[in-house]
Amino acid sequence: MLLEVSKPLVENLLAKQDKDLFTVSDVFDYPLPDAPDANFNLVVCESCGEVVAENKVHLKDGKALCLPCSGYRA
Structure with missing residues (x-):
């Protein structure tokens, strides 16, 4: 049953031209949010003493x- 449904969809996708699947544009800047600072602080477990x-x-x-x-x- 799965093959009956998926095979025509895959074949349709593979038959399409690149221009119908992709949009090519100029390179543009994408602002990324600042990454959080790395946290290397250590704490001692108050039960067993493990760091x-x-x-x-x-x-x-x-x-x-x-x-x-x-x-x-x-």
């Missing part, structure tokens, strides 16, 4: 915890 990247710390009951100590399951 954890600040952006990976989980706060639980007011404590900064590593993933295993926080009980969070990914």
Whole structure:
């Protein structure tokens, strides 16, 4: 059933000319937003003492915890 539906669509697409599929224009500038600053701060887990990247710390009951100590399951 899937092939019955997809085969004509693919064949139609492959039969089209490039000019019907693509728009070619002059190169233009695209402003990109500023990337956030890298964060290399380290925090010590308040339960086991493991050093954890600040952006990976989980706060639980007011404590900064590593993933295993926080009980969070990914």
